[in-house]
Each structure stands twice: as structure tokens, then as C-alpha cells.
Amino acid sequence: MSFCGNSTISNDQFEPAKRRVLEGPHDGVPPIELVDGSALIGSALIVLMRQLQLGLQEQTTWIVDHRFFDQFCD
Numbered sequence: 724m725s726f727c728g729n730s731t732i733s734n735d736q737f738e739p740a741k742r743r744v745l746e747g748p749h750d751g752v753p754p755i756e757l758v759d760g761s762a763l764i765g766s767a768l769i770v771l772m773r774q775l776q777l778g779l780q781e782q783t784t785w786i787v788d789h790r791f792f793d794q795f796c797d
Contacts, residue, residue, distance in 0.1 A: 736761065 737745075737757050745757055772779055 736759055742757055746755060748754065771777070
């Protein structure tokens with residue numbers, strides 16, 4: 724799907740080599756911008772789920788600081 728003239732959204736993930744060829748400069752051709760549609764939808768969905776707290780539960784995570792306990796080891 725194209726919009727705004729030179730942007731393209733696709734369900735393709737655009738490997739780096741493919742992205743360089745497609746987005747790279749070409750004589751007489753305006754540059755295009757490739758948008759990974761799956762990543763765009765995924766990001767937007769996560770933001771919406773967070774805003775609405777839809778299907779999510781808040782969770783606190785604790786990480787053990789092993790450096791603190793090292794002082795008690797022989």
C-alpha cells in the first residue's frame with residue numbers, strides 16, 4: 724500500500740540488503756520510505772493495549788544484585 728507519494732507499507736520485513744536497494748538513491752527517481760507494516764501494527768497495538776490496560780496485568784520485577792552478596796562469600 725502506498726501513501727503520500729513516496730512511502731510504502733508492506734507486510735514484508737525488509738532485509739537490510741533489500742532496504743538499501745529499494746531506498747537507495749536512484750537518478751531521476753524520488754527516494755521512497757519503506758515501512759514494516761507488521762512492526763507498525765504490532766507497536767500500535769501494544770501502545771493501545773497499555774493505554775487501555777486491555778488484557779494486561781501490571782507486574783513488578785526484582786533483579787538480584789549479586790555484587791551485594793559477594794561481600795558475604797569467602
